[in-house]
Amino acid sequence: MTAVDQDQIEHRQDQVHTWGVYGLLAVSCLLTVVAGGLVGSRAEWYAAGALVLAAVLLQLWHGPRRGPRTASWRGTVYYALRWAISFALTWINPFFGFFAATGYFDSDETIVGPWRQRFGLFATALVVAGTQAGGLPFHSVVQWPLFGVMLLTNTAMLGLAGHVAQQQEQRSRDRAVTIAELERTNTALQQALDENAALHAQLLLQAREAGVADERRRLAAEIHDTIAQGLTGIIAQLQVVTNTPDRTLAREHIDRAMKLARHSLGEARRSVQNLAPVALENDGLPEALKKTVVEWSERTGVRAEFTVTGASEQLHAELAATLLRIAQEALSNASRHARATRVGVTLTYLGDEVILDIRDDGQGFDPLAVRERTGTGGFGLDGMRARAERIAGSLTLESERGHGTAVSARVPLVPHDS
Structure with a gap:
């Protein structure tokens, strides 16, 4: 999942948490108006209207949700007041149980402490189970066992959902740890690659230096074995020429000196060619x-x-x-x-x-x-x-x-x- 996809999911969650409360409150009000006969008196109508207005003001006071929130005492007060308003509204009409179900949304983001979060979920389950059993207060003995069944069912579903959420959260933490470990491994691998590259460059430089040294030794040996010996021979032949009056003998030694000179020139050219193998160009x-x-x-x-x-x-x-x-x-x-x-x-x-x-x-x-x-x-x-x-x-x-x-x-x- 890319970062853009994650941002879109979080944005949708923010919209659900913000407008979901208003939406469920509006659904509850609409059902209550449509089934107006279920409201006993005008006073209950006034009380329901006042409570709905209080719920809207409370939601405005809490503010829209932008990004993940952390539990705080302000959030705990908000959750408690919303639960109280939802309980009073369901006492007037059970259709407001839709609004009471908003307590399932954000208990972990508002109530401080894990046990208090569970208490908040249980309190919400009480109100929702009461509405599912026919609404509070109960007017029939049958409603009590039905209320117990609904409460157990809601609690079990909450426990299952919480367990699944914990597993998903644990997997998310494990993925984060794995990603962090991979990043550290990639960093270490990159450092090793950089070190290997530097070592390779150093070895290449040493190899080049060794090659230069070998080439110098080879050229020194070439000069000593060929050119220097040839020059020595030329000098020896010319010394004989200078010390003999015989022109025929002198001419013979001059020819030898010229042959040695040509041979030494050829050896010099061969050494240069060996230094830079033009034959491979x-x-x-x-x-x-x-x-x-x-x-x-x-x-x-x-x-x-x-x-x-x-x-x-x-x-x-x-x-x-x-x-x-x-x-x-x-x-x-x-x-x-x-x-x-x-x-x-x-x-x-x-x-x-x-x-x-x-x-x-x-x-x-x-x-x-x-x-x-x-x-x-x-x-x-x-x-x-x-x-x-x-x-x-x-x-x-x-x-x-x-x-x-x-x-x-x-x-x-x-x-x-x-």
Whole structure:
């Protein structure tokens, strides 16, 4: 039930409580006039008129009902005076029992105290039962047992109605408590959601910072392993040129220096591309991996093949970028250290996860020996493993001297629109 519906119901109740008294008083007067023969004398007519006027003035003094009222001594006086007037009117004519029934309307809103409310209802039941038995005073012995039956019936009906009203009131209180509890629960849930959102933002920031740190370490390793070594080689070749008078030998060392310079320039460009994978701007991961493998094969002269298995899907941007960088790093390691003649790259979709495998037939190595010697996984393996773990994935390595190397990255499949 909406608040508007509740307001309409309360407004109708206010109208019934206010105009119901006047309406029942008018009905009583009308029936009394129509059955005028039942009034014994002119004095009773005058008395009835005076009492009706007193009832109207009393109702005006009490005022219209606007919203729920609370019991008070003023209301108790009003109820008692109205009961007295209704009793006197029913003594004159039993048709005024309709007006006496107004005591059932508002005893709980006027009389102070629960027992006094019940006393007020019982007093009203006495008057109503008297009118139902033929009117007071009784002129026949039969009216007394009839009065007793009517009184018991009215009292039982009042008790039943009161019991139902108490149950409804209890249900209303229970609903109010339930609503309040739900509101508190919703408030706590909203606070938890806000805290989770703040924690998620914090974790995202930490993940970004960790990614930046990983990228810096990767670039530092790239510069040390490629560009710095290339520059060192160039300097060494140029020093030989400056110290030899042989022009043929000098020319040979200059050619070597130029080759090293071109190679270092290519390595610098590759590092920049790894920093921002432009290959994924216009292509999906399978297309970007295929182009990367083809370009790597053309640059190194090593035969390389790329294969996709399973139903390919467009992956989340972070996931696709991570797998592409792992593939680039693995291919870079193969070209620098493996001395391979053949490389295979496979991208596999398995419903709820994606697997990237890079295999070569190179010279291989002992991973444990490399770790003991360097203190790390070597060959950029720690960086690749950190990338996979950052997106809830894993990276495994299998290698043996003389039997090549296999790198496998396994990550959860997260669609692009997630």
